[in-house]
Amino acid sequence: MSETAAPATLLFVDDEPSILSSLRRLFRPHGYRILIAEGGAAGLALLEQEPVDLVISDMRMPEMDGATFLKEVRQRWPNTLRILLTGYADVTSTVAAINEGEIYRYIAKPWDDNEIVNTVREALDRGRLEAENRRLTALTQAQNEELKALNAGLEQKVAERTAEVRQALAMVEKAHGELKKSFLTSVQVFAGLSELRSGQNGGILAGHGRRVADWARNLAQRLAVGDAEVQNVMLAGLLHDIGKLGLPDELLSKPFNMLTADQRAQVMKHPQIGQNLLMAIERFKDVATLVRHHHECFDGTGYPDHLAGMAIPLGARILSVVNDYDSLQIGTLVQRPLRAEEALVFLIDNRGKRYDPTVVDAFVKLIAETRKSGPVELPLRTMHLKPGMMLTRELAHRDGYLLLAKGSVLTADIISQLIRLEQTEQHNLTLYIRSEEK
DSSP states (O other): OOSSHHHHHHHHOOOOOHHHHHHHHHGGGTTTTEEEEEEEEHHHHHHHSSSOOOOOEEEEESSSHHHHHHHHHHOOTTSSEEEEOSOOHHHHHHHHHHHOOOOSSSEEOOHHHHHHHHHHHHHHHHHHHHHHHHHHHHHHHHHHHHHHHHHHHHHHHHHHHHHHHHHHHHHHHHHHHHHHHHHHHHHEEEEEEEHHGGGGSSSSSHHHHHHHHHHHHHHHHTTOHHHHHHHHHHHHHHTTGGGGGGGHHHHHHHOGSHHHHHHHHHHHHHHHHHHHHHHHGGHHHHHHHHHHHHTTOTTTTOSOOOOGGGOHHHHHHHHHHHHHHHHHHHHHSSSOOOOOHEEEEEEHHTTTTTBBEEEHHHHHHHHHHHHHOOEEEEEGGGOOTTTTTTTTTEEEEETTEEEEEOOOOOOHHHHHHHHHHHHHTTOEEEEEEEGGGO
């Protein structure tokens, strides 16, 4: 027995005092706490008052035999170990004690002292092991319940935190989208400043930057340019003429080949001025480089740096093609405005001279596919507009600034504003709508 463990309590039950005395003398030297009872009823009474580790009961007793007594002990104190003393060969009673009382062992009278002492010690050792096992099992179950509760709480917290993170991400994405939209709107405003000034000359530049940006983006994507570079090309398309803000009004819409030498020298400074304006903004450093070189020619005859071939950034080579395609049609490059087909012929004729052949070839294919798959337009007055209709062309004010971009989807509010604008300015507007959306 452990030195720190409390001594085990033994209860001896027998109707013969001599047997009880013999058992007490035998076990007292072993350090056990001894209780005695002269019958089953007295034994049950003691058990109700005292915690007992092990019971040794005689089989043959008046009023209540050992089998009945031990059965009662098992039912009421199942953790108390049970040993039966039997002094006669009553197999039926012994079997009943084993089955109903679930005794640990039965010992025949007269007993062997060493055998009964060892049996008691082994029984108590087993009882301690079973008690420890029950304790550990209960502890494990309690800890499992705590862990289950903790896990449930943790899962709830994780779910709540995940929901918070998702909500935060959604807010960030929304804010990012709004910021991006605001950013692009600001860029379009800046891009339209020089176009707004051209209103005095009929507004021929209205929407030029937007059209160049759209063509440049589509062409860059066709040439498998990376997403970041596509974005830069598109922004450069919007801002490529920002350096013209300092030019006199009469130079903005006058065809380049109709300018005097001094006037051309002034106009040819605008790519450098545009770069200088944009370089101060970190986001526009790469865009500024494309703006500087969008008038370089593939054969080296362009300006401002006379770069040639692959030395010209690809984005600038793309801008050169799409910018001239639109400029030819609005009449700012040659003496008279060209039809789209004529502008395309001009690009092809200057393939390898002014323009990168690869870029021209890709643009020609893009134009062909756009014409083949493009929507049928339907011109409509504001009174016939309906929410959900989509513009196939840009809508420009008669003073030259952009009212609605190509691809804009009309809403009831937009339609109301257009009608009010017509009434205020006494000027009818015509919008080009996808016919299938009428």
